Amino acid sequence: MKIIRYDGWEDIDVQFQDEFYYIKERQTYSNFKKGEIKNPYDRTVFGVGYVGVGEYKTKENGRFTIYYQQWKNMLLRCYVKAERHHAYENAKVCKEWLNFQVFAKWYDEHYYKIKESLQIDKDIKYSxxxxxxxxxxxLIPQRINLMFTNKPNNCGLPNGIVRQGNGYLAKYNHECLGKFDTVEEAYHYQTKKKKEVIVELANEYKNIMPEYVYDIVVKYEFDIRNDKNYVA
Structure with a gap:
């Protein structure tokens, strides 16, 4: 940080010496000497995210805004090791979304009102x-997003598939869908049932969700090759 304009102890402009070269105007020399002039581009959130400069606030009326909560939780899942599970293995946030202002603008433009919370999903559109x-x-309703949750197991088989003798049982919730010769066949019928339930649930939101979100959900195809629990 360096002074680029000086008009007395109570009126200076400073420029931060980083990749953004942001200028903060009308600061005091006293705060400059004490290092108390804050840079909005400092990566203060988990060492990667920064608030930036723009119209979106991190707090209103003493509470974190929905924009900031969603942004911070996204960074938490990706960059705080203790919070990760296999769904976020190798997950990263694109460069532009490390800037809170850019993310908040996207969230604001894609937000739609529902009774439950909206969640950011990264792998329904692109498996x-x-x-x-x-x-x-x-942005997707929480109830629908939970349908795509794939909890880790140590069985080497997709969730809902159980080895029985020389075959495989396919289950969905508490319903047994049958016994099959191969894990691939069992997976096909298990995920077929799961997709029917997802489409039925999505139809409840058809007049609420944007059309493109609805289309992405109902056109999703499960593929055993993408199942992180499956060991071929």
Whole structure:
């Protein structure tokens, strides 16, 4: 940080010496000497994210805004090791979304009102995607997003598939869908049932969700090759 304009102890402009070269005007020399002039481009959130400069606030009326909560939680999942599970393995946030202002603008433009919370999803639009970005993410109702949750197991088989004798049982919730010769066949019928339930649930939101979000959800295809629990 250096002084680029000086008009007395109570009126200086400073420029931060980083990649952004942001200028903060009408600061005091006293705060400059004490290092108390804050740079909005400092990566203060988990060492990667920064608030930036723009119209979107991190707090209103003493509470974090929904924009900031969603942004911070996204960074938390990607960059705080203790918070990761296999769904976020190798997950990253694109360069532009490390700037809170850019993310908040995208969220604001894609927000739609529902009774429950909206969640940011990175891998329904593009299966196995690991990058949070405006090109890859959608905002989706929590109930629908939970349908795509794939909890880790140590069985080497997709969730809902159980080895029995020389075959495989396919289950969905508490319903047994049958016994099959191969894990691939069992997976086909298990995910076929799961997709029917997802489409039925999506239809409840058809007049609420944007059309493109609805289309992405109902056109999703499960593929055993993308199942992280499956060991061939």
């Amino acid at each position: 196995c995607n690991t990058i949070y970005s405006p090109q890859t993410c959608i």
